[in-house]
Amino acid sequence: MEEGDDGDGDDRSQGGATHDGPVREGAIHYAGDRPYLTDLDGLGFPTYEGFELDRYPAEDVALLTSRGCPYSCIFCAAQTVIGRRFRFRGAQSVADEIEYWAARGKRRFSIIDDNFTLRRERVLALCDELEARGLTDLEFRCPNGIRADRCDRELLEQMRRIGFTYVAFGVESGSERVLQRINKGETLDEIRRSTELACDLGFDVGLFFIVGAPGETWDDLEASVRLALAYPVADAKFFSLIPLPGTELYRWVSEHDYFVTPPEEYLNDPTHWQNDARWDQRPVFATPELPLGRRVEALAYVSDVQRMIRERAVARKVAAAGAVGTSAVVASAAGA
Numbered sequence: 001m002e003e004g005d006d007g008d009g010d011d012r013s014q015g016g017a018t019h020d021g022p023v024r025e026g027a028i029h030y031a032g033d034r035p036y037l038t039d040l041d042g043l044g045f046p047t048y049e050g051f052e053l054d055r056y057p058a059e060d061v062a063l064l065t066s067r068g069c070p071y072s073c074i075f076c077a078a079q080t081v082i083g084r085r086f087r088f089r090g091a092q093s094v095a096d097e098i099e100y101w102a103a104r105g106k107r108r109f110s111i112i113d114d115n116f117t118l119r120r121e122r123v124l125a126l127c128d129e130l131e132a133r134g135l136t137d138l139e140f141r142c143p144n145g146i147r148a149d150r151c152d153r154e155l156l157e158q159m160r161r162i163g164f165t166y167v168a169f170g171v172e173s174g175s176e177r178v179l180q181r182i183n184k185g186e187t188l189d190e191i192r193r194s195t196e197l198a199c200d201l202g203f204d205v206g207l208f209f210i211v212g213a214p215g216e217t218w219d220d221l222e223a224s225v226r227l228a229l230a231y232p233v234a235d236a237k238f239f240s241l242i243p244l245p246g247t248e249l250y251r252w253v254s255e256h257d258y259f260v261t262p263p264e265e266y267l268n269d270p271t272h273w274q275n276d277a278r279w280d281q282r283p284v285f286a287t288p289e290l291p292l293g294r295r296v297e298a299l300a301y302v303s304d305v306q307r308m309i310r311e312r313a314v315a316r317k318v319a320a321a322g323a324v325g326t327s328a329v330v331a332s333a334a335g336a
Contacts, residue, residue: 040067040089045097060110060141061101065094065126069114071147072183072248073172075210078114080246086118091125098135108139116142117150124155127162141166145208148194149186156194160201166234167198168206174227175220178213183248188227195231204234204313211298212241214252217289221298225305234313238302240283240295242266258285260292 037043066088069078098109117123130136140159145168159167169191173179176188198205209224228236243250243263253259261284281303283295290298 036068036083036085036087038087040087041093045093045100047100059106060108061106063094063097063109063111064113065089065111066113066115066118070118071115071185073185074182074248074252075213075241075243077244077247080244082114086115088119088122091122091129094126095129095133095135098130098138099133102135102138107137108141110141110143112144113142114144115147115150116144117146117155120150120152120155124158127158130162136162138163140164143168143206145170145206147186148191151194151197153197156198156201156203160203164203166204166206168208169195169198170208171195171224171227172208172210173213173216173220174209174223174225175216178216178220181215182210182213191227192230195233199231199233205231207231207233207236209236209238209302210241211238211302212283212285212287212290212295214249214287215289216287218294218298221290221302225302228305228309232313232316233309236306236309238299238306240281240299242284253285258287260284260286 066086067082068084068086069076069082070084070086072079101109130138140163142164143166148169148171156167171191172182172184174188179186179188195205195207207228209228211221211224213220224238241249243253243259245263245267250263261282263284266284281296281299283292283299286292286295
């Protein structure tokens with residue numbers, strides 16, 4: 001994404017597909033690109049009237065307030081799945097959906113956009129709209145991650161004031177060189193600034209990293225670990241980098257014949273898409289800088305780092321709540 005870009009991106013949508021003749025023939029023909037649907041407000045929002053929601057354990061209501069990503073990270077399939085052009089719902093439309101669920105007793109919301117804060121004015125307008133409607137006793141989270149270069153103090157302060165409690169940042173790497181190699185489009189200074197600011201404002205902060213980017217070395221991995229440990233974050237997640245079809249990363253790995261697990265195996269294994277633990281320490285490609293053995297070691301190493309960060313976060317919360325006495329009481333009761 002170019003500096004100053006408003007996120008409109010490419011004006012083409014993803015193409016359609018049609019069956020020519022009986023379905024049993026399986027002949028699929030590409031119908032060509034179609035214009036994006038830009039009036040998202042006109043679509044309304046799902047109300048799940050026929051669903052037995054009380055049978056689902058999750059308390060969060062997932063909100064999708066925008067589509068599209070104008071950035072060009074080499075590993076991300078968003079451009080293929082939802083396109084580059086940023087389309088978004090207005091503040092009133094999003095507030096209507098929140099108000100609907102609040103009336104049904106829901107109090108916790110997860111915004112699952114890929115680029116929720118891309119247009120800061122829209123987020124500020126949403127905060128104002130929620131306050132005007134008296135929807136100030138709710139909890140909001142951004143578990144999918146927001147971009148560090150699309151945050152500032154005013155924006156985060158407004159989000160915190162209206163009820164946002166958790167934000168995650170897609171950091172990817174603690175190495176400036178790796179960030180440039182994956183075409184992240186933001187700097188370590190921006191990442192550090194937003195992470196520190198969010199922590200200072202009282203957010204629970206999550207950091208997302210990838211392990212095994214092209215050209216990444218063990219020293220680069222250590223830089224990521226140092227960054228994750230430098231702030232009082234709630235969690236840090238390190239993901240084994242997965243080449244997805246249609247991405248620059250997939251083409252690069254294919255051209256260099258770096259796959260150690262055939263794409264047809266990991267792409268067709270449903271446990272991979274369910275974040276199954278069997279895939280947590282199983283690389284699907286390797287590079288000269290991080291051969292297969294070192295990648296397995298790296299994934300085991302960052303798994304320990306993740307656990308350490310979670311334990312530190314729990315300890316801080318216990319200390320902040322003054323729960324030492326409570327813990328003693330619980331332990332005493334259990335012993336009795």
